[in-house]
Amino acid sequence: MKARDIMTKNVVSVTPDCSIADMAAKMQKFRVSGLPVINAGGALVGVVTEGDCLRRAETGTETKRSGWRSFLASPETLAGDYVRSHGRKVADVMTRDLITIGEDTDIDEIVHLMEKHQIKRLPVVRDNAVIGIVSRANLVQTLAGLARGAGPVREDDAVICENVRAELRKLPWMGIEFVTPTVKDGIVDLWGSFTAYQQDEAAVVAAENVPGVKEVRNHLAWVDPISGLVVYSPDDKDQCLPAEPVS
Template sequence: MKAEDVMTPMPIYVDENDTLQDAIALMLHHRISGLPVLGETGHVVGMLTEGDLLRRTETHTERKRPRWLEFLVGPGRLANEYVHSHGRRVKEVMSTRVISATPDMPLDEVVRLMEKHHIKRVPVLRNDKLVGIISRANLVHALGAVINEIPATTVSDTSIREQLLTTLDRTAWASKGLIDVIVRNGVVHINGIVLNAEEINALTVAAENTPGVKEVRNDVAWCDPMSGLVIENEPPSLRASNDLQSMI
C-alpha cells in the first residue's frame, strides 16, 4: 500500500497568518488534533497540533523556571518560549519542522517516519503542494479494511506445518528445536518447551496467521532457565478459574 491509498485527500488546513483562536475553533469543530499550516505561496510551512497548545499563559501552563536556570538557558530560548506561550497567530505557535510524505511513498516508510520522529500525522505533498494527510486514525481505518481480506483456502496439513515451521525458523525469538508442531484437519497442535514466557503467545499468533489454519491448540510449557522450573501452559478458562480461586 502507498500513502495515497490511505491518506485523507484535500485536508483541512490553516494559513500561517490566521489567528490562533480561529485555528482552535477549526480543530474543535472538525474534531482533529492537528492542522497543516500553509504559507503565502501555498506551501506547507508548519504543523499546528495539540502539543503546541499545551504551554499557554491563558491556562497558566506556560513553562516556569527558577531564575538561576533561566540564566543557564539563555535569553534566546526564553524569548522563543515566550512567543510560543503568548503568540496570537498560528505562525508564532506552530512547529516549523515539517516531516512529509509523497503520494507514492510506501506505507511502511510513512509509518517509519512517524515512529522515528514521534509524530501523529504526516502531510502528503505532490510537487510541494498539500494533497492529503495521514494520521494514526487513517492507519487504523486501513487496517480495519484489510485485516479480514485473507482468502479462505484449502491447504493440506503438511503444507500448513511446513509454512509454520518456515515462519518460526525465520524469527529471532522462537526456541527452535524445543517445540513440535502437529497439524490434523487444519488444527495446529503446538507442544514443547520455551525459555521465555512471551514466546507462548507469539507461537499462537504465528500459527493463526498461517493460511489454512482452523484452530490452534498451544500446549507449550515455559521453563525458567534460571531455576529450571517448568510451568505448564494452562488453558485460558482454567487459568481464569485458578486466578479467581486465588482471590477468594
C-alpha cells in the same frame, strides 16, 4: 500499499496569520488534533498541533523556570518560550521543521517515519502543495479493513474507493470532510462522523450506488455539534474506533 491509498484528501488547513483562537476553533469544529499551515502561495510552511498549544499564558500553563533554571537558560530559549506561550498567530507556535511524504510513499515507510520522529500525522505533498494527509487514525482504519483478509489494496478496490469519494462529493450537505472510505474486496467501510440526522444513511446509500460495491459497513459516529457528545455506530459497539477522520 501507498500513501495515496489511505490518505485523507479533504485536508483542513490554516494560514500562518490565522489567530490562535481561530485555529483552536477549527480544530474543535473538524475534530482534528493537528493542521497543516499553508501560505498565500499554496505552499506548506508548517504544521500546528495540540501539543504546540499546551504551554499557553491564557491557561496559566506557560513554561515557568525557577531562578537557577532561568539563569542557565539562554536568552534565545527564554525568548522562544515567550513567543510560543504569548504569540497571537499560528506562525508563532507552528512547527517549521517538516517531515513530509509523497503519494507513492509505501505504508511501511510511513509507519517508520511516525515511529522515528514520534509524530501522529504526515502531510502528503506534490510540488510542495498539500494533496492529502496520513494520520494514525488512517492507519487504524486501513488495518481494520485489511483484517478481513491478507493482501494489499487491489487496483479495482482503489478505483471503487475513489468513486465512492466522488459520489460523496455530490452531496454538498453531507460534510464529506468528516468521512473517509476504505475498500477491501469490494466491501466499503465508512469511517468518521456525522452531525445531522440521516447523514450516515445518506453516505451509505451513496456508496451502495457505486459500481463494484458489494457491501457497505457503517462505522460513522454521531457527534452532537453543541455538546460534543459522541455516539458510536451500533456496528462498533464492541470496539473503540476513532471518530476523528483527519490529523
